[in-house]
Amino acid sequence: MFDIGFFEILVIGVLALLVLGPERLPGAIRSTLKTVRSVRNMASGFKQEVEHQLRVHELHENLKKAEQQGLKDLTPELQDSVDELKKAAESVQEPYKKP
Template sequence: MFDIGFWEMLFCAVLGLVVLGPEKLPSAIRSAAKFIKSAKNIAAQMTDELSKELDTKAVEKQLIKVKQQATKDLMD
C-alpha cells in the first residue's frame, strides 16, 4: 500500500520519540493503529456494498432482457 522502507520508518520512530517523548509515544501508536484499523474496515465495507450493488444491477438487466424475450416469444 505505502512504499515505506526501513530508514523512513526509523526516521518516523525517532521523530515521534523526540516530539512526543517516551511516555506518550506508545499511546499515540495505539491510537494510530486503531484509526488505521477502522479506516480499513470502512473501506472493506464500502467495497462489499459496491460489489453487491453492481451484482444487483446486473441481475436486474438480465431480468429485463428475459422479460423482453418472453414478451417477444408470446407475441410471435
C-alpha cells in the first residue's frame, strides 16, 4: 500500500520519541493503531457493501433478462439467478405464513 521502508520507519520513530517523549509515546502508538484499525474496518465494510450492491444489481439485471424471455429456455446463469430470487422471496414470506 505505502512504500515505506525500514529507514523511514526508524526516522519516524526517532522523531516521535524526540517530540512526544518516552512517557507519551506508547499512548500515541496505541491511539494511532486504533485509528488505523478503524479505518481498515470502515474500508472493509464499504467494500462488502459495494460487493453486495453489485450482486443485487446483477440479480436484478438477470431477472429482467429472464422476464424478457418469458421465463422459458433460460441459460443456466439466468436460471440460477431466478432460483436464488425465488428462494429469497420464499424465505421473506416464511415468517408471515399462518399455520
